[in-house]
Amino acid sequence: xxxxxxxxxxxxxxxxxxxxxxxxxxxxxxxxxxxxxxxxxxxxxxxxxxxxxxxxxxxxxxxxxxxxxxxxxxxxxxxxxxxxxxxxxxxxxxxxxxxxxxxxxxxxxxxxxxxxxxxxxxxxxxxxxxxxxxxxxxxxxxxxxxxxxxxxxxxxxxxxxxxxxxxxxxxxxxxxxxxxxxxxxxxxxxxxxxxxxxxxxxxxxxxxxxxxxxxxxxxxxxxxxxxxxxxxxxxxxxxxxxxxxxxxxxxxx
Numbered sequence: 215x216x217x218x219x220x221x222x223x224x225x226x227x228x229x230x231x232x233x234x235x236x237x238x239x240x241x242x243x244x245x246x247x248x249x250x251x252x253x254x255x256x257x258x259x260x261x262x263x264x265x266x267x268x269x270x271x272x273x274x275x276x277x278x279x280x281x282x283x284x285x286x287x288x289x290x291x292x293x294x295x296x297x298x299x300x301x302x303x304x305x306x307x308x309x310x311x312x313x314x315x316x317x318x319x320x321x322x323x324x325x326x327x328x329x330x331x332x333x334x335x336x337x338x339x340x341x342x343x344x345x346x347x348x349x350x351x352x353x354x355x356x357x358x359x360x361x362x363x364x365x366x367x368x369x370x371x372x373x374x375x376x377x378x379x380x381x382x383x384x385x386x387x388x389x390x391x392x393x394x395x396x397x398x399x400x401x402x403x404x405x406x407x408x409x410x411x412x413x414x415x416x417x418x419x420x421x422x423x424x425x426x427x428x429x430x431x432x433x434x435x436x437x438x439x440x441x442x443x444x445x446x447x448x449x450x451x452x453x454x455x456x457x458x459x460x461x462x463x464x465x466x467x
Contacts, residue, residue, distance in 0.1 A: 215280060215376035215409055217243040222275035224258065224265045234273060235261045239436050241428065243411060245376060248403045250420035251413040253430035253453060259413040263381045267298045279377065293321035297370035299380040304362055305355060311365050312350050315341055318372030340371040344398060360391030380412040392416055396423050417454065429453050
């Protein structure tokens with residue numbers, strides 16, 4: 215799987231008014247890679263994630279998955295290529311973990327949403343992969359924030375896409391759950407050979423689990439490289455206004 219972004223501009227249109235958040239984006243992600251999108255608050259990370267997910271149109275350029283343009287895909291085809299986990303903390307009354315994860319199978323079911331035996335196998339396997347097999351029929355509202363985030367990752371896994379996008383997946387979690395979720399995502403890239411892109415403000419975790427990082431700065435070109443490269447060339451220090459000592463403390467060689 216190859217996810218390629220070429221000469222892309224992102225932002226918003228409202229009537230005749232266009233607001234450009236970032237432009238000239240040239241990036242690529244391959245199967246088996248975990249990429250962290252980092253940058254200061256308000257730099258446009260969520261806008262980029264939503265654009266790459268097809269939730270809002272790009273202002274220019276192209277986004278391609280295996281040579282197929284995202285803009286030309288219908289909803290079902292896009293849902294078979296990309297699964298998305300957004301920041302929102304889910305709270306649905308009288309809904310079980312199984313019910314939420316089963317929603318990931320919608321691109322493959324019939325008009326009635328009927329689940330086949332194969333669908334059920336994938337749902338239960340996805341729940342097991344995130345370590346929630348003992349909670350499969352628990353009400354979602356009885357789970358902790360960390361467990362709910364695992365449910366949403368399981369839903370993305372059940373969707374069985376080659377590419378997973380996550381917007382601030384650790385935003386509502388305590389330190390231990392942040393570490394567990396990031397380590398889980400890293401394991402998934404290895405075990406499933408999926409490409410995963412996540413936005414995060416957790417610099418320490420991003421530097422230690424990512425294969426590469428994208429640094430986003432408002433009004434400037436997007437930069438990319440391995441965590442080591444970005445640390446050694448000073449780009450991370452500049453992006454977050456940190457000293458070399460502070461950066462070194464965030465990165466475990």
